[in-house]
Amino acid sequence: MQSALQQHIQKFVSIPEEDMSGILAYFTPMHLRKKENLLVEGNVCHSNYFVVKGYLRMFYINDKGDEKTIQFALENWWMADYDSFSHQKPGLFSIQAVERAEVLALHYQAQEKMLQQYPLLERYFRLMHQRAHAASQQRIRGQYNLSREDQYLNFARRYPEFVQRVPQYLLASFLGFTPEYLSEIRAKKRS
Amino acid sequence: MQSALQQHIQKFVSIPEEDMSGILAYFTPMHLRKKENLLVEGNVCHSNYFVVKGYLRMFYINDKGDEKTIQFALENWWMADYDSFSHQKPGLFSIQAVERAEVLALHYQAQEKMLQQYPLLERYFRLMHQRAHAASQQRIRGQYNLSREDQYLNFARRYPEFVQRVPQYLLASFLGFTPEYLSEIRAKKRS
DNA sequence: CGGGCCTTTGACTGGTTTCAACTTCTGTGG
DNA sequence: CCACAGAAGTTGAAACCAGTCAAAGGCCCG
Numbered sequence: 243m244q245s246a247l248q249q250h251i252q253k254f255v256s257i258p259e260e261d262m263s264g265i266l267a268y269f270t271p272m273h274l275r276k277k278e279n280l281l282v283e284g285n286v287c288h289s290n291y292f293v294v295k296g297y298l299r300m301f302y303i304n305d306k307g308d309e310k311t312i313q314f315a316l317e318n319w320w321m322a323d324y325d326s327f328s329h330q331k332p333g334l335f336s337i338q339a340v341e342r343a344e345v346l347a348l349h350y351q352a353q354e355k356m357l358q359q360y361p362l363l364e365r366y367f368r369l370m371h372q373r374a375h376a377a378s379q380q381r382i383r384g385q386y387n388l389s390r391e392d393q394y395l396n397f398a399r400r401y402p403e404f405v406q407r408v409p410q411y412l413l414a415s416f417l418g419f420t421p422e423y424l425s426e427i428r429a430k431k432r433s
Numbered sequence: 434m435q436s437a438l439q440q441h442i443q444k445f446v447s448i449p450e451e452d453m454s455g456i457l458a459y460f461t462p463m464h465l466r467k468k469e470n471l472l473v474e475g476n477v478c479h480s481n482y483f484v485v486k487g488y489l490r491m492f493y494i495n496d497k498g499d500e501k502t503i504q505f506a507l508e509n510w511w512m513a514d515y516d517s518f519s520h521q522k523p524g525l526f527s528i529q530a531v532e533r534a535e536v537l538a539l540h541y542q543a544q545e546k547m548l549q550q551y552p553l554l555e556r557y558f559r560l561m562h563q564r565a566h567a568a569s570q571q572r573i574r575g576q577y578n579l580s581r582e583d584q585y586l587n588f589a590r591r592y593p594e595f596v597q598r599v600p601q602y603l604l605a606s607f608l609g610f611t612p613e614y615l616s617e618i619r620a621k622k623r624s
Numbered sequence: 625c626g627g628g629c630c631t632t633t634g635a636c637t638g639g640t641t642t643c644a645a646c647t648t649c650t651g652t653g654g
Numbered sequence: 655c656c657a658c659a660g661a662a663g664t665t666g667a668a669a670c671c672a673g674t675c676a677a678a679g680g681c682c683c684g
Binding site: 368 | 491493495496501503504514515516518519525526548552553555556558559562563564565566567568569570571572573574576577578609
């Protein structure tokens with residue numbers, strides 16, 4: 243059976259079958275326990291992570307000391323603090339496995355080498371970032387357009403399984419409001 | 434004198450000098466009047482735009498009928514509705530020149546051809562999107578962390594010349610609040 | 625079975641929006 | 655070059671969305 247990553251890459255670019263093992267060799271598989279950290283705020287983001295199983299979240303800690311989750315990465319998504327990763331300088335985000343998870347880590351230098359050896363992958367990563375860029379534009383649009391309440395309702399309609407899977411306080415943090423308010427919205431919806 | 438685009442590309446990848454004219458041939462230079470549209474909501478975003486002079490904004494019109502600006506593109510930035518552009522399907526954004534502007538338009542098919550002919554440019558665009566992705570992460574962080582008032586003060590500190598250049602109602606729309614409130618903030622700051 | 629974390633509920637507060645009226649600026653035509 | 659109309663910016667009052675704080679209830683896991 244071929245890896246999830248391999249399948250994913252083939253969806254976007256056509257890599258000769260025989261190159262695949264060479265490519266996969268650049269990655270380090272990691273098993274993470276619940277709440278295990280991949281990156282801690284203030285450190286350099288050395289790797290770009292591909293999620294095979296479970297899911298990750300990216301967050302930071304604000305002045306008041308509470309965690310704000312700004313992004314999740316589900317199966318088949320990439321995650322990194324790209325400001326930190328791109329310049330290999332200390333960053334402002336932490337990355338953590340919410341549930342027990344499996345990821346493939348691609349170290350910065352490994353990525354550079356890999357891209358030299360297999361330039362076709364530049365296209366793959368270009369498409370990944372372009373897609374993320376598109377997603378950001380849509381997300382920002384949603385944030386401007388909808389009240390917090392509608393953002394939740396929208397999100398719940400679009401990702402019903404995920405809403406079940408994620409703890410409410412994380413979801414609230416991701417949607418940009420307090421757990422108390424989320425609770426209120428849910429109560430209103432029930433009635 | 435070499436074009437702004439050429440200089441910009443050379444900052445990120447090393448393209449042989451003799452390839453440059455071939456590359457530039459894929460672009461269509463455009464002169465835009467103030468408030469001229471490059472893209473209207475509901476249409477397919479056929480081109481990716483590089484700003485040579487002046488600046489663009491991307492916006493949409495909400496239920497109440499007012500325009501929400503979600504992004505600006507200054508000199509040396511790229512702009513497109515990437516969800517629409519990537520899939521060549523109708524999109525949710527309009528793009529407009531705020532001032533009189535010059536841009537280089539890269540048509541979707543032209544871009545694909547160009548990337549086939551000069552695969553090194555995949556890297557260039559990968560870096561552009563990665564950078565935009567990084568910027569989105571930072572921007573979202575700012576939106577979670579700061580009150581609207583602080584977002585303005587922050588922005589004004591970081592881009593003082595731009596705050597002068599852009600009309601206030603656009604800036605308010607971009608920062609996600611009403612022109613009236615921006616006015617109030619500025620009044621408070623003066624006193 | 626117990627402790628701690630998560631969720632719910634309610635009262636109070638304040639940042640931000642809305643609406644409407646007024647002032648200032650800008651550009652265009654006479 | 656002035657006049658004027660429309661656009662952009664300001665001000666203030668009322669309403670509301672959402673945050674904060676505190677306390678109680680539910681539930682998972684050791």
